Amino acid sequence: MHCLWVFVLLENIRVVLVNTSHPGNIGGAARAMKNMGLSQLVLVDPQDFPSAEAVARASGAADILDSARVVGTLEEALVGCRLVLGTSARDRHIPWPMLEPRECGVAACEQAQQGAQVALVFGREYAGLTNEELQRCHFHVHIPSDPAFSSLNLAAAVQVLAYEVRMAWLAAEELPLRPEVVVEQDDEPVTADELESFYAHLEQALIEIKFLDPVRPRRLMSRLRRLYGRSSVSKLEMNILRGILTETIKAARGQHQKQEKVDV
Amino acid sequence: MHCLWVFVLLENIRVVLVNTSHPGNIGGAARAMKNMGLSQLVLVDPQDFPSAEAVARASGAADILDSARVVGTLEEALVGCRLVLGTSARDRHIPWPMLEPRECGVAACEQAQQGAQVALVFGREYAGLTNEELQRCHFHVHIPSDPAFSSLNLAAAVQVLAYEVRMAWLAAEELPLRPEVVVEQDDEPVTADELESFYAHLEQALIEIKFLDPVRPRRLMSRLRRLYGRSSVSKLEMNILRGILTETIKAARGQHQKQEKVDV
Numbered sequence: 001m002h003c004l005w006v007f008v009l010l011e012n013i014r015v016v017l018v019n020t021s022h023p024g025n026i027g028g029a030a031r032a033m034k035n036m037g038l039s040q041l042v043l044v045d046p047q048d049f050p051s052a053e054a055v056a057r058a059s060g061a062a063d064i065l066d067s068a069r070v071v072g073t074l075e076e077a078l079v080g081c082r083l084v085l086g087t088s089a090r091d092r093h094i095p096w097p098m099l100e101p102r103e104c105g106v107a108a109c110e111q112a113q114q115g116a117q118v119a120l121v122f123g124r125e126y127a128g129l130t131n132e133e134l135q136r137c138h139f140h141v142h143i144p145s146d147p148a149f150s151s152l153n154l155a156a157a158v159q160v161l162a163y164e165v166r167m168a169w170l171a172a173e174e175l176p177l178r179p180e181v182v183v184e185q186d187d188e189p190v191t192a193d194e195l196e197s198f199y200a201h202l203e204q205a206l207i208e209i210k211f212l213d214p215v216r217p218r219r220l221m222s223r224l225r226r227l228y229g230r231s232s233v234s235k236l237e238m239n240i241l242r243g244i245l246t247e248t249i250k251a252a253r254g255q256h257q258k259q260e261k262v263d264v
Numbered sequence: 265m266h267c268l269w270v271f272v273l274l275e276n277i278r279v280v281l282v283n284t285s286h287p288g289n290i291g292g293a294a295r296a297m298k299n300m301g302l303s304q305l306v307l308v309d310p311q312d313f314p315s316a317e318a319v320a321r322a323s324g325a326a327d328i329l330d331s332a333r334v335v336g337t338l339e340e341a342l343v344g345c346r347l348v349l350g351t352s353a354r355d356r357h358i359p360w361p362m363l364e365p366r367e368c369g370v371a372a373c374e375q376a377q378q379g380a381q382v383a384l385v386f387g388r389e390y391a392g393l394t395n396e397e398l399q400r401c402h403f404h405v406h407i408p409s410d411p412a413f414s415s416l417n418l419a420a421a422v423q424v425l426a427y428e429v430r431m432a433w434l435a436a437e438e439l440p441l442r443p444e445v446v447v448e449q450d451d452e453p454v455t456a457d458e459l460e461s462f463y464a465h466l467e468q469a470l471i472e473i474k475f476l477d478p479v480r481p482r483r484l485m486s487r488l489r490r491l492y493g494r495s496s497v498s499k500l501e502m503n504i505l506r507g508i509l510t511e512t513i514k515a516a517r518g519q520h521q522k523q524e525k526v527d528v
Binding site: 028031032034035036037057059060061095101102143144145146149150151152153155156159160163166167170206208209210211220223224226227230231233236237240243244247248250251252254 | 292295296298299300301321323324325365366407408409410413414415416417419420423424427430431434451470472473474475484487488490491494495497500501504507508511512514515516518
């Protein structure tokens with residue numbers, strides 16, 4: 001029973017590699033994952049996969065490659081995820097909530113322990129994640145490398161975060177179970193895809209009330225993504241926010257009438 | 265002065281690779297070292313070095329390869345070392361003092377800080393270190409991999425220990441683990457009274473768009489207070505939210521016209 005629970009825990013943590021160029025790095029990442037007990041690999045638009053070079057570098061972790069999901073967009077890779085952690089270099093224009101790898105391991109295990117799906121997202125070998133991709137992440141993770149030579153090999157970066165996940169998992173396994181927090185169903189946080197639908201709705205509403213000029217959007221949506229992304233919005237809260245947006249759009253269109261309200 | 269001392273500290277920690285088969289792993293190890301601020305590489309009887317493949321995998325860390333010392337025996341590689349840490353799988357015949365990677369990082373930094381030379385020793389890709397070689401080590405280090413698939417790639421193992429050395433070094437230096445985020449004045453959180461003004465404005469807007477019925481408010485505002493209250497809303501974000509409310513109210517009243525926007 002205990003073992004089953006443990007198994008489920010690490011299964012909840014997926015590694016997402018975005019637009020990887022070199023299949024050797026996919027194989028190296030798979031090996032690093034399996035060494036650390038992770039099994040769920042998602043490849044977003046890989047440039048060369050499946051590949052004999054990936055299998056060679058996986059060196060015994062070919063099963064991870066065989067069961068890898070290949071998808072077209074990051075959005076698809078994140079469906080169902082309640083916590084999305086994206087690796088990032090320094091110096092982004094918009095400061096984002098940052099975790100160091102150790103905190104990342106702890107946060108991933110805590111969420112997975114509660115039954116949530118977690119994604120660790122790694123960008124391209126040379127260019128990393130785009131700003132748009134980074135804004136889909138709730139937190140950014142920076143591996144504290146030497147600023148003079150800061151870019152880790154992709155498989156090496158996967159190794160470091162997978163290692164920290166395993167360290168947190170081993171530590172959690174030795175701790176007594178914490179008092180159970182009764183989570184109301186209402187309090188369950190939304191998933192990454194639900195958050196994306198909200199952002200699309202929000203953007204539409206902001207255009208309708210003429211607060212957002214689609215021709216000159218500036219950084220408005222990314223500022224709002226940062227705010228809501230770090231706030232662990234619950235499903236109930238999301239219902240309220242979506243209801244507000246629906247009514248806002250109706251008001252902007254002069255379509256006011258008596259509406260069914262969200263039950264709070 | 266401080267910087268010089270820091271420099272000397274990490275210079276005191278050498279990475280020793282014993283009888284490596286694949287030059288790609290030597291290159292990968294060099295890159296991992298340089299990423300983590302280590303520079304001293306010693307190769308004991310490498311099977312293929314120098315090598316173009318090593319340079320390719322080093323990817324910018326060729327200087328580590330150029331300055332690597334090549335020696336014939338582990339004994340030569342360890343001359344002058346006060347602390348020798350050897351990577352090992354579990355279950356050796358002779359029980360030996362074991363460290364986990366985190367303890368290894370701390371021990372290496374402590375010794376190096378006192379001016380001692382430290383060696384991190386890594387064995388062959390398939391066979392690891394021999395018993396004789398392991399007995400030259402003061403401590404064995406085991407990376408806590410999944411027992412079902414425990415053997416890390418050589419460069420990945422170097423990455424994990426080099427990472428733990430860097431983490432211990434950053435902690436000892438009291439350097440920030442996270443990249444310094446220059447907090448713009450805009451990012452300063454709002455005060456409680458600013459939040460209260462926002463709630464009043466929000467409530468007014470919700471009434472105007474007919475989402476909130478003042479006669480029967482239910483728990484709507486308290487739900488929204490809980491959401492925004494835990495989100496550490498910054499002054500810039502508050503300006504955006506207030507701007508949205510202002511435009512929403514205008515839209516509800518049919519007072520749309522070209523407005524000055526909040527600068528984001």
